[in-house]
Amino acid sequence: MANTGYLLMSISKKLKYNLNHALTDLNITLQQWSVLQQLAHFSQTANQVTANDLATILDMDKPTISAIIKRLTAKNFIYKTKNSHDSRAFDVFLSPAGTDICARAMVISDAVLNQFMAQLSITEKDSLNQILQKLDREDLQ
Incomplete structure (x- = not known):
């Protein structure tokens, strides 16, 4: 059986690659999209967010977040x-x-996510989401 950690990393890498490639049509990178997405979330909640907040939320260092913001x-x-x-x-x-x-x-x-998950049935997608949400709630530190 394949190592679960390796499979998760491999799938994540493929998904990131596909999304980054698709976003080139908009002239943005995956990291820039992550920042934009967080700002959209904060604008809906009417909360202010600083560059330091974004760095923490997105697990980026300060020089990286500064370059993206620039x-x-x-x-x-x-x-x-x-x-x-x-x-x-x-x-x-x-x-x-x-x-x-x-x-x-x-x-x-x-669209990228739907294409990526197209080979899974609705039941499999639901199960995968439930498993990933359960793992995401766990404190792995």
Whole structure:
């Protein structure tokens, strides 16, 4: 039997590759899509988010998140404002163009995932989701 950890890593790698390739049509990377997706989530909850918050949530180091924010700002997908509680920090928001690209990326992401999972039955998809959610709740540290 194959090693479960290896299989999970291999499947994750394939899915990331497919999604990253599909997102090139929008001129964004998978990491940029991750940031946009988080900003869309925070805009729905009316909560402010800083670059440091994003780095923590997405498990990225500060130089990586800073570079992504810089690129997304240059593409006019996001904008920053000074944080009212910490003069060294900036709150990050989706721009209208960012909201549009985020919605388009979601359609692409859903299509890639649907294609990736097409060989599974509905029951298998439900079982897989339940198992993954159970594992995601576990504290593996």
